[in-house]
Amino acid sequence: MTDETMITDEMLALVDRPMRRATSFPIGANEIRRWAMAIYYPEIPPRLFWDDDYAATTKWGGIIAPQEFNPFAWATKDPPLSERATAGRPGRWGHFESVFGVEPPPYRAVLQSRVIANYSPVRMRPGDVIRSVDRISEYFEREGKMGLQLYTTISVDYFNQHDEWIKRLDTVFMRYR
Amino acid sequence: MTVDVNSLEPGHPIPTWSRKGTLDHWNRFAAVNDEFAGHHMDDEVGRHEGFGGAFIMAPFSHAYLHAMLREWLADEGRIVTVDMRLKNPLLRGRTLEAGGHVTGVRREGDEVFVDLEIWQIDDENTSLGTGIATVAFPSPQD
Numbered sequence: 001m002t003d004e005t006m007i008t009d010e011m012l013a014l015v016d017r018p019m020r021r022a023t024s025f026p027i028g029a030n031e032i033r034r035w036a037m038a039i040y041y042p043e044i045p046p047r048l049f050w051d052d053d054y055a056a057t058t059k060w061g062g063i064i065a066p067q068e069f070n071p072f073a074w075a076t077k078d079p080p081l082s083e084r085a086t087a088g089r090p091g092r093w094g095h096f097e098s099v100f101g102v103e104p105p106p107y108r109a110v111l112q113s114r115v116i117a118n119y120s121p122v123r124m125r126p127g128d129v130i131r132s133v134d135r136i137s138e139y140f141e142r143e144g145k146m147g148l149q150l151y152t153t154i155s156v157d158y159f160n161q162h163d164e165w166i167k168r169l170d171t172v173f174m175r176y177r
Numbered sequence: 178m179t180v181d182v183n184s185l186e187p188g189h190p191i192p193t194w195s196r197k198g199t200l201d202h203w204n205r206f207a208a209v210n211d212e213f214a215g216h217h218m219d220d221e222v223g224r225h226e227g228f229g230g231a232f233i234m235a236p237f238s239h240a241y242l243h244a245m246l247r248e249w250l251a252d253e254g255r256i257v258t259v260d261m262r263l264k265n266p267l268l269r270g271r272t273l274e275a276g277g278h279v280t281g282v283r284r285e286g287d288e289v290f291v292d293l294e295i296w297q298i299d300d301e302n303t304s305l306g307t308g309i310a311t312v313a314f315p316s317p318q319d
Contacts (some may be wrong), residue, residue: 031209038205039240048252066247068240068255073211108225109216112235116260117243124229146227171235 005176006105006150007139011097018097019135019154023072023078029126039066040106065124067167068117071158072132094175096136096152105150107175112174113151122164129161137170146176180249182289182314187283191293194245198233198267198299206237220269234264238273238306242295245275246312254314257290261297261308267284271299277310288313 029052034165038043046062047054055063075081094110097103124130134156140147152173158166196202200218207213212234215222220230242259250256267273271317284290290313297305 035209038209039237039244041202041205046247046252066243068236070210070236073209077183111226111266112263113218113261114262115235116258117239117256118258119256121255139229 002147003081005141005142006107006177007146008105011105011139014097014100014102014136015139016135016137017100018133019096020076020133022072022076022132024128024130025075025077027065027069027071027124027128027130029063029124030071031071032126035069036066039068045092060125062124062127067119067123069124071124071128071130078108088127092154094125094173096173105175106177108177109146110173110175112171113174114170116170117167119167120165122166124160129143130158130166132156132158144174144176146174148176151177173174179251180253180314182282182291182317185279185289185291187278187280187282191245191249191277191279193274194241194248195272195274196268198271198273200231200269203231203233203237203269206234206240209257210234210236212236223268229268230264231269232305233273235263238263238267241273241276242297242308242310243276245277245295246293246310250312250314254291254312257311258311259295259308259310261295261306263305263306264304265299267297267299267305271301271303273305274298274300277317279307283316287316289316 035048095104134154137155138153140151147173154171156169160166192202203217217231217234218225223231239261246256275297279291280294281292290311293310295310296307
């Protein structure tokens with residue numbers, strides 16, 4: 001055991017502070033179809049995700065998104081793409097702390113080591129506008145096969161336009177040098 | 178196929194799910210999730226990061242578990258929780274298999290909650306991950 005650490009007091013002060021807020025564009029039915037086709041490739045996805053006529057006969061009354069669907073991929077209503085042009089994408093690829101103006105610890109790679117998804121019965125549908133708030137909820141370290149490994153949990157809650165909670169994702173990222 | 182909720186008990190296996198680890202699969206996910214990190218596209222980048230080559234996206238592995246559960250649930254039930262610890266990434270050229278079995282069944286309100294242990298391995302029997310999941314079915318009429 002060494003006293004070496006990648007966690008600084010400056011980083012610990014970031015825990016539980018809202019890191020990013022995002023609002024999606026209205027979800028498109030074809031986004032749902034493409035998502036489902038990617039997940040089920042090379043098989044045909046369940047009809048609930050692409051067939052309007054079939055989906056209308058189900059208890060949902062229409063197409064719904066698979067629960068793991070990401071409504072924030074590519075572009076968001078807020079922050080807009082124009083902001084990305086000037087500020088880049090802070091927090092992407094493991095630079096979480098840079099969102100707060102804090103220099104991240106040096107690392108060679110970032111991987112996801114654990115993903116926990118909790119879902120409400122509320123589903124995402126075409127036309128829904130989803131908002132999210134994410135934060136760093138925990139830091140911890142372990143010695144592993146990559147040496148000293150820094151673990152950072154990013155927690156994200158998703159809500160729809162009716163303020164109904166849809167899901168929470170806790171993703172544990174591992175950074176190593 | 179309809180799940181007979183009354184017959185579920187600890188040890189009951191759920192149908193497995195299998196997909197090849199190819200760029201054909203991963204590029205499709207990259208396209209819908211805007212996830213074009215080099216280690217998912219380029220064996221050299223994967224090796225630089227300490228792995229045997231390019232490897233699958235973690236959210237895609239996680240999504241495969243959802244798909245496996247959905248195949249079992251059909252349109253009847255819903256996924257409540259999927260908690261996966263990733264031990265090794267699926268490398269390009271290998272094949273992923275996911276499965277699970279029931280660990281508990283409990284009735285709450287008008288739903289039956291089913292707890293599961295879940296896993297993913299590759300075709301060389303390397304553990305890719307283990308975890309737990311909970312799904313819920315509408316309570317059957319007695």
